[in-house]
Amino acid sequence: MTGLLPEGFHDRLPPQADTADALEHHVLRTARAYGYERVDPPLAEFAEALGSRLKAGGMEQAVRFVDPVSQRTLAIRPDITAQIGRIAATRMAHHPRPVRLSYAGPVLKLRASELRPERAMRQLGAELIGLDSVAAATEIVRVAVEALQAAGIEGIAIDFTLPDLVDTLAGDALAPEALARLRDRLDGKDAAGVAEIDARYLPLIAAAGPFDAALERLRGIDAGNALASRIDGLAAIAASVEGDVALTLDPTERHGFEYQSWLGFSIFARGVRGEIGRGGTYMVMHETGAEEPAVGFSLYADPVLDAGLGTRTRRRLFLPYGTDPERGRALRAEGWVTVAALTAEDTPEAQLCSHLLGDAGPEAV
Template identity: 45%
Template sequence: MTEPMNRALLPAGLHDVLPREAAFEATIVERLMAEFASNGFERVKPPLIEFEASLLSGPGAAMATQTFRLMDPVSQRMLAIRPDMTLQVARIATTRLANEPRPLRLSYGGQVLRVKGSQLRPERQFGQVGVELIGTLQPTADAEVVLLAYRALKAAGVTNISVDLNVPTLVSSVCRGLDLPEDETFRLRQALDRKDAAEVAAVGGKAADLLTGMMGASGPADRAIELLAALDLPETAEADRRRLNEVVRLIRTAAPELMLTVDPVEHRGFEYQTGISFTLFSRGVRGELGRGGRYRAGGKAPAGDNGSSLSGEPATGFTLYLDTVLRAVPDPAPIPKVFLPIGTDPTEGERLRAEGWVTVRALDALDDPAAEARRLRCTHVFAGGQILSAV
């Protein structure tokens, strides 16, 4: 549709969502939230803006360049518009809900704003919905959130869902176990991020063979687990491997039909994750549906490894990106609309709406209600106590 007036101009990356799409988006959000709720995840709703100092502290610091800031004339302090809701939910869990029994299951859904869109996601405002499961280190918790994400997406109508499991701490566990110097580990990390097998072999030193083996294990979960089991990992990596095995087993048992892959060397985008992490895809749909994984809720500093010295509560969870989810869901069926001419008994309208019809009231007396129904894009017209097709 054209934009006849300049007033229609919006800043880049911001959009008006128009009739059918806006209702559809709301329906999908409510379907996801309903699935979270019926699995015991209770909704919280943090505010859109907070003090910059609290929103961008700790792990939030990584979002600083992505965050809109503004002055609060009331407190005379800087505020920030949330670029992400997960930090807010972790804050709520570890402060206001600090005395609630653990594990604590929370869910959230809302809008976030970012200063700049990314290449993959040019939108600067988008919806996030997700859950956090806080206060437990159990692999059953890792499996529960993966399975919940899968089932909620399925309930929302997404098909061909796949989950890629990662252990972003595994490479550093291996390098630590082999006493690799830090600079060598760093160069290895970069080579792995590029999936550059030749470079991994060249700079890997005594870790080269193992990491090449780990790279090769990447793929379907059962095969990956088998290949990883055959590797002679150092003792420091044993906990990561055991947990991965257990989480894969739990997911495969509960949802054998789910396409599950494992990439044991991936860590990009999981810099703040402290254990099993995952990315959700729908085959053929551009971009990620969402991602999640282990972290520390309320920890003061970004976590660099999975040692027990980490501050904060053990937690896991996921966030779904609504724009991608909407691309992965089939278009909604058109809703039949029935036009009610002037004089229609109001109780008839009530009855029709209770039956699931959308009703549109006439505001004028009309000679040809069917023509007016068509003009207003109604599919039906109510006449003589009956619903007639208007098309």
């Protein structure tokens, strides 16, 4: 089979490839309208440098090879966010903060998961480096929602989480080993396991579900007001998109949010299995060892496209054989996609055209 591809790789054919291009265009155009300027980092970097910026365990997914020029190990990026942090902390360290950057490009993972079998994917998103305030997070969430809406994606839902919730509540009351076990068992909604460690954290499992009700339950748990600022901030962020998307809260969810700080969120869409993107607040490391706050989101085009969301229909205008080239130029200037017949026997059906240029102008086929 000469067309066989490695496991986890695939061709994107028309019109899905056009749909992918349109999705990317809408996301980047929306980000640009908010002041996010595009950067384009390379597909591969020195493995040691990339590994220092990837979240915990990220290099386990990196495909590595020896560079024949430098004889050093290179890694193909499994995630672009780390590269955006590097650019902000090095090449753009002089830039006034916050710096707003957007991106789009391919990523490659060493292994796929059962839920997401693709190894080669297209990642796109936006990052705001220099702030992780409520205002900054609100802007990022709004950009993500508006970008997906502009792309025609319907049934958008956001699930919020507070990655440092347990650490904030526990303070110094639990030993590090017990705290790690507690995080894992809360993440897995293991009530019996949580009770074995400290039954006072059991109400956190119930503080999940539709956003408003879950947030009120969380306020009830926070008797000491250790989470007051986080809860108020989360309420403000949610209010900015209320009515546009469905909102839920799972305050102890940590899977995939290991490197986020006070806020994390997952993005879902109707008809898509699993999430289509993630975001949240995190810290960017500088060469000096200093850190600065940041907030951003990443979307993955593949699950959206595989579900057929935002699919572009072909709108192609057939130009009969012998049509004046200037006429075709004028139609393209009007926004038509023209397909010219190259033989007298050519037909609109053969060229998958939706319209035919007739004497009175374009006509539906």
